């Protein structure tokens with residue numbers, strides 16, 4: 001398998017962690033979607049990373065890739081066997097992805113000249129992040145599907161979203177009132193798959 005993406009993307013990191021956790025061998029192809037001659041559009045018509053190439057198939061959108069990898073029946077399973085519980089875990093993972101997506105929009109907005117930046121857009125995305133984090137904090141406190149005994153897709157998506165917030169210094173005070181998420185992040189960072197994939201500026 002080939003994973004197409006760049007090291008700073010929280011969505012690419014999520015898939016890297018899943019592959020490492022499941023012990024699936026893969027080749028990482030470093031490609032940025034933002035460069036003019038980016039090859040990413042060959043693998044994902046939407047021009048976004050990650051994309052996963054397996055034989056003749058290319059898979060894209062990290063949620064779909066996660067579902068695809070779950071079909072391989074490798075351990076650990078990242079979704080409960082019960083379909084309703086699995087849907088709940090996937091929904092929590094989507095909340096975490098949404099937090100990361102909103103943070104990414106903030107980062108992109110802040111790259112524009114000061115006068116062109118929309119205060120409304122920045123505020124809107126910040127609200128999504130804070131509401132999303134509150135939902136994740138609540139779920140982590142309940143320990144169902146997130147922050148439970150067995151690692152889930154939602155745990156992985158959440159640690160990637162939190163890592164991206166820290167890396168880009170978006171919503172820097174997020175941890176002050178969210179002790180469950182802090183504990184979850186600390187616990188997840190003890191895993192080799194999570195520690196090895198932490199984004200770095202270099």
Ligand SMILES: N[C@@H](CCC(=O)N[C@@H](CS)C(=O)NCC(=O)O)C(=O)O
Nearest residue numbers: 009011033047048049050061062063
């Ligand atoms: N929902 C997508 C989001 C992927 C995404 O937004 N990736 C960013 C990098 S972090 C990207 O490739 N952006 C390029 C663009 O929007 O053109 C997923 O989960 O894979």
